[in-house]
Amino acid sequence: MISPIKITDRVYYLGVNDRRKHLFENMWPLPQGVAYNSYLIVDEKTALIDTIECTVAADYIERIAAHLKGRKLDYLVVNHMEPDHAGMLGALVAYYPELKIVGNNKTFKILEGFFGITDNLIEVTDGGTLDLGHHKLQFVLTPWVHWPETMVTYDTTEQILFSADAFGSFGTLDGGIFDDEINFDFYESEMRRYYSNIVGKYSGMVQKALTKLKGTPVRIICSTHGPIWRSESSKVINLYDKWSRHESDPGVVVAFASMYGHTEQMADYVARRLAEQGVRDIRVFDVSKTHVSFLINEIWKYKGLILGSCAYNSEMHPMMSQLCNELLHISIKNKELGIFGSSSWNGAGSKALQAFAEASKLPLVAPVAEAQGKLTPDKAAAYDALAVAMAGKIQGGN
Ligand code: FEO
Numbered sequence: 001m002i003s004p005i006k007i008t009d010r011v012y013y014l015g016v017n018d019r020r021k022h023l024f025e026n027m028w029p030l031p032q033g034v035a036y037n038s039y040l041i042v043d044e045k046t047a048l049i050d051t052i053e054c055t056v057a058a059d060y061i062e063r064i065a066a067h068l069k070g071r072k073l074d075y076l077v078v079n080h081m082e083p084d085h086a087g088m089l090g091a092l093v094a095y096y097p098e099l100k101i102v103g104n105n106k107t108f109k110i111l112e113g114f115f116g117i118t119d120n121l122i123e124v125t126d127g128g129t130l131d132l133g134h135h136k137l138q139f140v141l142t143p144w145v146h147w148p149e150t151m152v153t154y155d156t157t158e159q160i161l162f163s164a165d166a167f168g169s170f171g172t173l174d175g176g177i178f179d180d181e182i183n184f185d186f187y188e189s190e191m192r193r194y195y196s197n198i199v200g201k202y203s204g205m206v207q208k209a210l211t212k213l214k215g216t217p218v219r220i221i222c223s224t225h226g227p228i229w230r231s232e233s234s235k236v237i238n239l240y241d242k243w244s245r246h247e248s249d250p251g252v253v254v255a256f257a258s259m260y261g262h263t264e265q266m267a268d269y270v271a272r273r274l275a276e277q278g279v280r281d282i283r284v285f286d287v288s289k290t291h292v293s294f295l296i297n298e299i300w301k302y303k304g305l306i307l308g309s310c311a312y313n314s315e316m317h318p319m320m321s322q323l324c325n326e327l328l329h330i331s332i333k334n335k336e337l338g339i340f341g342s343s344s345w346n347g348a349g350s351k352a353l354q355a356f357a358e359a360s361k362l363p364l365v366a367p368v369a370e371a372q373g374k375l376t377p378d379k380a381a382a383y384d385a386l387a388v389a390m391a392g393k394i395q396g397g398n
Helices: 060-068 089-095 105-115 184-213 233-244 262-276 292-301 318-329 348-360 381-395
Strands: 005-008 011-013 016-018 034-036 039-042 046-049 075-077 100-103 121-123 129-131 136-141 151-155 160-162 220-222 249-257 281-286 302-312 336-343 369-372
Touching (some): 005 220, 262 281, 292 302, 292 318, 318 348, 336 381
Parallel strands (some): 160 220, 249 281, 336 369
Antiparallel strands (some): 005 011
């Protein structure tokens, strides 16, 4: 039993931790779990802002009822229909049949498809408001941060931004709920992984949303995942601005696919040459071992990306292919791309990686390095040249 967690006098945190789920969206690993945050405003009218994933807390509705102390729930504001937040919507409507659901026209199409609900809807448009008494809510449409219906809710009274997925993070809230109760070092990487895996594809729309909210005084940010920002909200806004502008740090990710070690040997060789050139942040990954989710996180962080693959039949290695497909899917941008490969009887690995380079429109750092069999000094010139050229791009600034 945890006592009510107040954000301000009338605003409560009603989130839950999910430590059981292995894969978010049945795809992204959750080694440190995830939190689904929901918020309750108890005013002259009562309003819940988003719900939680339906499998996590059997007592969620009891907790809402306990906070309401016999009052009814007047409104459910649906900032985002993805079921990690709308999961309890059907159960909530069954419990509070007079509940009015607040969303926009895109919300309601998804709502009907997921729950068959078409009644008791209050449709808001961009800038629309809802008066709860002391609290006046304003709605700002932020499409594609992360789905087309996504919006954020701004409490003009206390300058609280209920931001849906924006500013969210993987990782459970282990005791600390607020930014001043946690060590952010634990969350920064998981926050960037959430951004790059889930929202980063729509970075252009994130920039539009940030522009739209510019000038709005925000004292507290309540995301649907991760910590609540009440002490340093500008910190997370700056991070989101940086990530959505595809601004990166001066380091290099070297990701390789190797069956029997020759391509790995090349990856280590290139990494060593990068270090000799003065690059200090170098991360080498075996794509067959590290899940693509973590690779994307590191790739988002650093400016340089060097991909190396052995030939596999007449293609690149399938695990490298998976990484490339995912990078195309998230529309990776603003990276300097280097390529190397090893061949036994054909050079299909680096050839296929060159096709990826063209498709991604990332600038290719010459030369493409390719060697047959193991890397020996007589075959190393192109690998040396690739490392020197990449280091030059990295050290040349962002
Ligand atoms: Fe956390 Fe897009 O749902």
